[in-house]
Amino acid sequence: xxxxxxxxxxxxxxxxxxxxxxxxxxxxxxxxxxxxxxxxxxxxxxxxxxxxxxxxxxxxxxxxxxxxxxxxxxxxxxxxxxxxxxxxxxxxxxxxxxxxxxxxxxxxxxxxxxxxxxxxxxxxxxxxxxxxxxxxxxxxxxxxxxxxxxxxxxxxxxxxxxxxxxxxxxxxxxxxxxxxxxxxxxxxxxxxxxxxxxxxxxxxxxxxxxxxxxxxxxxxxxxxxxxxxxxxxxxxxxxxxxxxxxxxxxxxxxxxxxxxxxxxxxxxxxxxxxx
Numbered sequence: 436x437x438x439x440x441x442x443x444x445x446x447x448x449x450x451x452x453x454x455x456x457x458x459x460x461x462x463x464x465x466x467x468x469x470x471x472x473x474x475x476x477x478x479x480x481x482x483x484x485x486x487x488x489x490x491x492x493x494x495x496x497x498x499x500x501x502x503x504x505x506x507x508x509x510x511x512x513x514x515x516x517x518x519x520x521x522x523x524x525x526x527x528x529x530x531x532x533x534x535x536x537x538x539x540x541x542x543x544x545x546x547x548x549x550x551x552x553x554x555x556x557x558x559x560x561x562x563x564x565x566x567x568x569x570x571x572x573x574x575x576x577x578x579x580x581x582x583x584x585x586x587x588x589x590x591x592x593x594x595x596x597x598x599x600x601x602x603x604x605x606x607x608x609x610x611x612x613x614x615x616x617x618x619x620x621x622x623x624x625x626x627x628x629x630x631x632x633x634x635x636x637x638x639x640x641x642x643x644x645x646x647x648x649x650x651x652x653x654x655x656x657x658x659x660x661x662x663x664x665x666x667x668x669x670x671x672x673x674x675x676x677x678x679x680x681x682x683x684x685x686x687x688x689x690x691x692x693x694x695x696x697x698x699x700x701x702x703x704x705x706x707x708x709x710x
Contacts, residue, residue, distance in 0.1 A: 438488050441466070451493070451502050456509040459489065463510060479513035486512055520672055521639040522646045523549075523632075530630040541622045543595060544607055548640035550591045552648070552662050555637050559616045561606040566596055575663065584663045642673075649673040 445462050446454055467482050490507035497505055523531070528549070535542040547558055557575050565574040571588045588596070602608060609616045620637070627635050645658055653661075659670040 438485055441485060442489055442492075451496050454506060456506040459486070459506055459510045463513075467513075479515055483512040483515070486510065520642050520646065521635055523635065523639065523643040527630070527632050527635075531626060531632060534626040534630040538622055538626065540607065540610065541619050541626065543599075544619060545623070545640060546595055547592060548637070549644050550589055551586050552641050552644035553586065554641060555619075558607060559605075562604050563601055563606055564604070566606065568593065568597065582663065582665075584660065586661055645670075645673040 445466070446458075449458075463482060463486060466485065467477055467479070469477060471477055486507060490505060493502065493505040493507055496502045531545065532542060535545065544555075544558055547553060548555070551573065553561075553573075553575065557577065560577045561573070561575075565576060566588075567574070568588075571593060573586045573588055573592070575584050575586060596606065599606065603613050605615055607616050608614060623637050641662070645662055648658060648661070649655075655667050655670045655673075658664070658673055659667045662670065664670045
């Protein structure tokens with residue numbers, strides 16, 4: 436596991452009792468300023484995730500009485516701005532699939548993401564055992580929250596999965612190994628660039644699916660169950676995320692009073708008199 440390799444390298448030659456809060460704080464700051472292997476700026480979320488794994492290790496060590504306390508409890512994680520909701524437009528979706536025309540695997544994965552709201556890792560972990568065609572359901576057994584959930588299949592997902600060849604226990608196996616797929620980042624980024632789509636990440640496919648479901652009338656509780664959100668406040672941002680939803684909400688006020696009806700009638704009469 437890549438995260439474990441990072442932690443082992445950072446704290447090598449130290450026992451658990453020698454790893455203190457100041458040492459972890461130093462790791463946090465240095466890791467943030469270290470560029471990724473693609474020479475990109477490391478995200479705050481990535482650093483926080485590494486801290487979470489380290490904290491979990493220490494929690495297990497405390498339970499096993501190997502250490503007395505968890506030093507991570509005194510190290511604050513970076514504050515994140517999770518309000519970003521980038522949604523793929525219909526035109527951008529057409530452009531993206533056009534750019535993916537020669538990459539059937541990534542095209543299929545993008546389609547699943549857009550029609551289920553599954554995270555990238557959840558799609559990679561999906562096995563044929565998890566697909567129930569009789570009930571029209573997909574079981575997510577390995578999620579970010581650690582909880583299992585069930586996601587319904589729509590006609591697009593059912594048709595796509597039903598047409599795939601079962602060459603592995605994984606639904607989308609690695610073309611090289613036949614085992615679990617680990618990454619499509621390079622191919623996806625290239626397609627996004629070729630399509631001329633700006634400021635768009637793979638995770639935004641999940642935002643797009645959630646927003647489209649909300650715009651079609653799905654309530655926050657339903658979305659939370661589909662997306663696997665433990666806090667419904669996270670889901671609420673999708674229930675009013677699109678201009679179309681805002682517009683419909685306000686337009687629903689039309690015709691609720693005599694005065695509004697009178698204004699609309701006058702506007703129509705004036706438009707009819709124009710040459």
